[in-house]
Amino acid sequence: MLDIAFIRHNTDAVREAIKNKRADVDLDALLAADKERRELLQELEGKRARKNEIAQAIPKATKEDRPGLIEEGKAAKTAIEELEPKLAEIVSRFEDLMLRVPSLPRPEVPVGVGEDDNVEVKKVGSPRAFDFEPKDHVALMDAFGMVAWDGPRKFAGERSYALVGLGALLERAVLNLAIDTLVDRGLTLVTPPVMVRERALVGTGFFPVGKAEAYAITADDLFLVGTSEVPLVSLHCDTTLDLAKLPVRYAGLSPCFRREAGAHGKDTRGLYRVHQFTKVEQVVFCAPDEKVAEEEHYKLLGNAEAILEKLEIPYRVALACTGEIGLGQTRKHEVESWMPGRNAYSETHSCSTLGDFQARRSNIRVRLADGTLGYPYTLNNTAIASPRILIALLENHQNADGSITLPKALVPYMRGMEKLTPA
RNA sequence: GGAGAGAUGACCGAGUGGCCGAAGGUGCAUGACUGGAAAUCAUGUGUACGGGCAACCGUACCGAGGGUUCGAAUCCCUCUCUCUCCGCCA
Incomplete structure (x- = not known):
């Protein structure tokens, strides 16, 4: 606001x-x-x-x-x-x-309408040249029995899945790697409520405009969150933060629920676009100062990049254009991981600065040095979102014989397994 | 799910219809005193919105919303949250 x-x-x-x-x-x-x-x-x-x-x-x-x-x-x-x-x-x-008035994009944000107008700012690693026909994640996961598709789609509906065996172990591994990386870097881990009142969604800017995207629990007037950004920002609603304690940096671990309204028929194959996933999300409250916010923004981006580098996944970073950034965002970088099966870089992370947009809506304030009250700035960025990241992980690390070599950093999180070989 | 108790300013706490934006205390800020500090004394110390160049003025807010009344922190209703007991439960 x-x-x-x-x-x-x-x-x-x-x-x-x-x-x-x-x-x-x-x-x-x-x-x-x-x-x-x-x-x-x-x-x-x-x-x-x-x-x-x-x-x-x-x-x-x-x-x-x-x-x-x-x-x-x-x-x-x-x-x-x-x-x-x-x-x-x-x-x-x-x-x-x-509630429908957007925040002002920062001056460096390119004016544009769609993805094509985003500006690539960085490319790390390069798409791997396969000397064999690479499989896509669906074929790979099926070979390992990592996913149950049919049952979930019958008893839970379209876009449902269950990670099984190595699939579930891999998910746990990447989540834990992300959590440890963030905790090492000083973030505080939070497992927040994922069923919230409407005010939390209005407060974080997802409502009223994006109401169709959330699952509603009508019997109790609650909604399932699409990201832990919602409860993490709301953690301090109606309070005044202590300037001396800023920035506050959280790492949220939670399931995320999205109706994908308006995406019917889009990305229906595999695990790319699903209604329920698990995400480690970074959320920061900082002083209302553009310079400080910019530093924090790049720190968040750096954390996500560090995780991708540990997973040895090629990626690129793009500065999103005005048409691609959300209502409250003043600046957004998208991190896109290389997915051989899609033969494309695809969004796996999204790093945003929101200025005081969410703080105003959520009634979160900060006592400034001159004694007056102000609104802190908020920022957020994905650390890891699964199962989408598993697509890039498996597809990039597959071998001609159908096995998958795990990146070194992931080995301790995978019970010491260095390589997965189909039975 | 059943029964009960409660929610007042940064904090504690008084206040059962007008003199209450709210006593008193603590804290905090400024000043006096002091070589400096403690103690003491004095003064000040909420937020939002609207008007005004400003000084300032008006309105609203005692968990939230509604009602009664010329007038509500105070009476009535609903809701939220906290606590206690019973039941259930990971």
Whole structure:
């Protein structure tokens, strides 16, 4: 969320951001609602002031004056009661619009509409040249019995799967490698709630715009989160953080649930796009300072890269263009891992700075050095997301004989196995 | 799931219809005293929104929302959260 005063004074910049981010919000309607809201608020507050005056006068008034004042008080009350619902209606319209206004992209973010406009900033390793016909992850995993497909798709629905045996062991291994890497680098591991109230999703910017993407537990008014970013940021909702303790850096481990609304029929083969996965996510709260946020951003990116390097997976990093970054994000890097089966770099990580967008919505503040209250900046980045990362891992490390050589760093997490050989 | 108790400012805690944005204490800040400190004394010390160049003014907020009343921290209803007991359970 942006500050309404900022929107009023920087209308052109906000309009530009709406256009470039392809956001769906009527800025003129918002400005009109704001004007209406303030005018009505002034009128209402004037009437309330009068009401308070009368109420204070009554106990001091003489017996004779009292009935008249009480009548006046009743009239004031009626006038207020007429205005209140009108204001409530305008405020609710105003707030709904406010929640749809995007944050402003940082100046370095390229203007563009789609993936093709992202700017590659780095490439590490290079796609492996196979001297045999490489298998895709589905064939590889089937050869090892790593996944159960048919049963889950019958009893749990489309895009369901179960990791089995070596598949499940591999998932555990990459998660643990990621966790250890982050803990070594000073992040605090958190296993948060994954069923949350609507406010957590509004607070982190996923609602109202992305509501169709979340699973709802209607009986209890809860939603399943699509990332632990939601509970980790919400951890500090309604509180004031201590500037001296920032930055706060968390590593969240959780299952993630996504309806993939609007992706029907897309990436249906294998484990690339599934409704439920497990992710280690990094979340940072830092001082509201662009320089500090930038440092933290690249630190998060570096952590993800370190994990990919341990897994010996070739990858590239791209700076996402305005059309590809989310409502609240001011800067986003995508890390794409090489997947031979798709013959493409595919997104496995996403590193974002959100400025004070989430902090405002979640009512998280920080006492600044000058004693005033501000909003901390938040950032997040994937550390590892499984099973998607298993695609890159298996496909890149396969051998002509169908075996898979495990990267050295993963061996201790795989009970000492250096190589997987199909039975 | 059943029964009960509670939620007041940074913290503790008073307050059962108007004099309460809220006593008192602690903490914190500034000043006095001191060689310096402690102690002591004095003053100050919430947030949001709106108006104003500003000083400042207005409104709202005593867990949240609604109601009664001329007037609600205080009375009524609903919800949330915390605690205790019973049941169930990994």
